[in-house]
Amino acid sequence: MLAFIIRRLAQSVVVMLFVALIAFVVFRYVGDPIASMVGVDTRLEDQEIMRERLGLNDSVIVQFLRFIGNAMQGEFGISYRLQQPVTELILSRLPATIELALVSATIALVFGVIFGVYTALRPKAWSSAGIMALSLVGVSLPTFLIGIGLIYIFAVELGWLPSFGRGDVVDLGWWRTGFLTESGLKSLILPAITLSLFQLTLIMRLVRAEMLEVLRTEYIRFAKARGLSQRAINFGHALKNTMVPVITITGLQLGSVIAFAIVTETVFQWPGVGSLFIVSVQVVDVPVMAAYLMFIALVFVLINLVVDILYYVVDPRLRVDGGAGK
Amino acid sequence: MTEPLLSVRNLTVEFPTRRGVLTAVQDISFDIMPGEVLGVVGESGAGKSMTGSAIMGLIDRPGRIAQGEVILQGRRIDNLPDAEMRKIRGRKIGMIFQDPLTSLNPLYRISEQLIETIRTHLPLSEAQARKKAIGLLDDVGIPDASRRIDDYPHQFSGGMRQRVVIALALCAGPDLVIADEPTTALDVSVQAQIIDVMKRLCAENGASIMLVTHDMGVIAETADRVAVMYAGRIAEIGPVRDVIKDAQHPYSSGLMGAIPRLGANLDRLTQIPGSMPRLSAIPRGCAFNPRCPHVMDKCHIDQPQAVQTAPGRRVACWLYPPQDGTGANTERQSAQ
Ligand SMILES: Nc1ncnc2c1ncn2[C@@H]1O[C@H](COP(=O)(O)OP(=O)(O)OP(=O)(O)O)[C@@H](O)[C@H]1O
Ligand code: SF4
Numbered sequence: 146m147l148a149f150i151i152r153r154l155a156q157s158v159v160v161m162l163f164v165a166l167i168a169f170v171v172f173r174y175v176g177d178p179i180a181s182m183v184g185v186d187t188r189l190e191d192q193e194i195m196r197e198r199l200g201l202n203d204s205v206i207v208q209f210l211r212f213i214g215n216a217m218q219g220e221f222g223i224s225y226r227l228q229q230p231v232t233e234l235i236l237s238r239l240p241a242t243i244e245l246a247l248v249s250a251t252i253a254l255v256f257g258v259i260f261g262v263y264t265a266l267r268p269k270a271w272s273s274a275g276i277m278a279l280s281l282v283g284v285s286l287p288t289f290l291i292g293i294g295l296i297y298i299f300a301v302e303l304g305w306l307p308s309f310g311r312g313d314v315v316d317l318g319w320w321r322t323g324f325l326t327e328s329g330l331k332s333l334i335l336p337a338i339t340l341s342l343f344q345l346t347l348i349m350r351l352v353r354a355e356m357l358e359v360l361r362t363e364y365i366r367f368a369k370a371r372g373l374s375q376r377a378i379n380f381g382h383a384l385k386n387t388m389v390p391v392i393t394i395t396g397l398q399l400g401s402v403i404a405f406a407i408v409t410e411t412v413f414q415w416p417g418v419g420s421l422f423i424v425s426v427q428v429v430d431v432p433v434m435a436a437y438l439m440f441i442a443l444v445f446v447l448i449n450l451v452v453d454i455l456y457y458v459v460d461p462r463l464r465v466d467g468g469a470g471k
Numbered sequence: 472m473t474e475p476l477l478s479v480r481n482l483t484v485e486f487p488t489r490r491g492v493l494t495a496v497q498d499i500s501f502d503i504m505p506g507e508v509l510g511v512v513g514e515s516g517a518g519k520s521m522t523g524s525a526i527m528g529l530i531d532r533p534g535r536i537a538q539g540e541v542i543l544q545g546r547r548i549d550n551l552p553d554a555e556m557r558k559i560r561g562r563k564i565g566m567i568f569q570d571p572l573t574s575l576n577p578l579y580r581i582s583e584q585l586i587e588t589i590r591t592h593l594p595l596s597e598a599q600a601r602k603k604a605i606g607l608l609d610d611v612g613i614p615d616a617s618r619r620i621d622d623y624p625h626q627f628s629g630g631m632r633q634r635v636v637i638a639l640a641l642c643a644g645p646d647l648v649i650a651d652e653p654t655t656a657l658d659v660s661v662q663a664q665i666i667d668v669m670k671r672l673c674a675e676n677g678a679s680i681m682l683v684t685h686d687m688g689v690i691a692e693t694a695d696r697v698a699v700m701y702a703g704r705i706a707e708i709g710p711v712r713d714v715i716k717d718a719q720h721p722y723s724s725g726l727m728g729a730i731p732r733l734g735a736n737l738d739r740l741t742q743i744p745g746s747m748p749r750l751s752a753i754p755r756g757c758a759f760n761p762r763c764p765h766v767m768d769k770c771h772i773d774q775p776q777a778v779q780t781a782p783g784r785r786v787a788c789w790l791y792p793p794q795d796g797t798g799a800n801t802e803r804q805s806a807q
């Protein structure tokens with residue numbers, strides 16, 4: 146187990162280094178950092194002095210190592226646009242994104258599994274056909290259309306829910322949460338649904354396909370031949386086996402929920418990292434872009450790691466290498 | 472005369488498909504007496520597994536029992552609701568599948584699978600069930616059973632896994648065990664052991680066995696009676712020694728040629744040229760007529776009915792025409 150984790154950790158470090166290289170290239174070579182930092186009226190000599198002071202004249206290797214060193218200390222420079230440390234900016238926007246992503250992922254997982262299992266157990270029922278048809282809509286409609294549609298129905302026409310923003314938040318010192326106020330929770334509903342819909346349909350179709358597959362296996366036949374109850378077979382034997390691959394995919398989906406949040410955050414003007422990124426792209430705020438890239442990569446790598454460990458815990462075949470074997 | 476444990480009467484299993492109805496099992500009848508071992512042989516696709524599934528009430532949709540009855544201990548079971556049937560599966564009829572690598576749930580410990588099955592059928596506590604499970608594993612020859620019981624299936628070798636499967640099939644004390652090619656997927660070196668374990672335990676419990684196999688050697692050694700199936704029908708059924716010594720149906724005499732080589736595989740059998748027809752292309756008359764060395768005109772026109780040729784022996788072949796001249800099924804008068 147330990148060797149496995151160490152191996153995966155090492156792989157993660159390699160991935161992060163590679164992403165850091167890309168982020169560094171973006172940071173260093175998209176536009177001229179000095180030109181972006183100073184006004185048009187700064188004299189060329191002064192620019193040269195700044196260039197020297199920031200180490201932009203050092204060799205690329207040295208600069209890259211310095212970039213990594215800084216990144217490891219959470220140091221990504223100053224946002225051109227807001228003149229604030231990038232890390233601080235991202236950290237202040239992070240709670241909004243994480244709360245949105247967690248709620249969406251939970252919705253997607255819970256309903257995805259429920260609908261997936263339901264449609265797998267009743268493949269012939271009308272209700273299953275209906276759910277499957279709806280799920281096609283979920284997969285094919287772009288997120289922003291769904292978001293706008295929901296806003297139109299529930300915010301504009303019905304006036305039940307707010308159409309933008311995060312509502313009132315409570316500052317816990319290190320975390321600003323929207324979970325504790327009514328307006329915060331209400332504001333969360335539409336964006337969370339919007340963001341979850343795509344993943345929900347994906348998980349549902351995955352669970353359904355996987356479950357149908359499992360229900361055809363010999364061990365399910367054998368379980369039936371032993372007279373086990375329908376419930377024990379469907380929700381014990383079949384569901385557990387279904388969940389093994391589903392865990393992996395779902396875990397990875399959580400990463401993409403955070404990444405996909407960009408669109409949803411923009412539609413709902415959600416003050417998260419995603420909308421920060423979009424604004425930064427518009428004004429070529431390169432340090433923020435580079436940091437965001439690193440951040441998303443880190444999220445994916447961490448989730449991957451957790452998923453692998455979970456997988457390991459669920460599937461005994463991976464856990465024990467010994468035994469009589471095949 | 473004792474009552475048969477299991478009676479299958481004129482059983483027909485059909486699969487409605489787009490291109491018409493396929494008859495996987497057609498009008499077969501046989502009995503299994505308490506404690507008896509009935510061997511079932513026949514080429515791939517002959518309907519052996521389907522017969523077992525029909526008895527268990529486990530035919531996959533859209534297949535269905537179109538006709539006939541399955542009677543267990545005097546009670547008709549083919550039309551029972553699923554909840555009732557579940558009390559028979561595992562408890563009255565145990566089933567052993569072909570491939571031990573795939574018939575155990577990989578994510579559950581052996582102990583969990585055994586205890587769950589035992590407690591489904593018997594009023595035992597968790598601890599009692601566990602004790603019984605360990606005893607069973609001991610019986611099927613798993614060394615160090617009390618420790619190994621908490622292992623996962625993948626930690627056992629193929630032969631050991633099939634022993635676990637046997638323990639699972641027998642754990643609620645069924646009166647009949649349907650073993651569908653229990654050794655086909657195993658190493659030749661362990662096949663005999665597995666058959667021995669199964670046979671010994673069933674004998675100890677007084678359970679009957681319906682043993683489906685491709686291996687005529689196993690039938691010769693293990694079975695009391697043998698049914699030879701061809702294209703969904705029983706070509707010949709009778710006491711194993713009689714059928715081997717003096718096969719009456721041309722198909723079975725072809726099969727029996729393979730016995731001297733112990734462990735011979737019917738799939739590699741070359742005594743009978745040609746192969747069994749697909750279900751969608753079964754010829755008119757006797758299904759065996761394209762391959763039969765004794766084929767007559769009649770064989771192309773009418774399907775031969777099973778005829779009793781000796782006590783407990785029936786053959787469906789025009790070489791043995793019905794004595795009463797009506798061609799009626801004589802098997803009805805002669806259970807066993
Ligand atoms: N779902 C299905 N739909 C249509 N036909 C089927 C289906 N399942 C089985 N059959 C047919 O039923 C017939 C009997 O199959 P069965 O599995 O009983 O053969 P078998 O004698 O057990 O052969 P084997 O030795 O290969 O196990 C075969 O011809 C098969 O093609
Ligand atoms: S009925 Fe005719 S074709 Fe069929 S086995 Fe007998 S002799 Fe051969």
Ligand SMILES: [Mg+2]
Nearest residue numbers: 519520521651
């Ligand atoms: Mg079979």
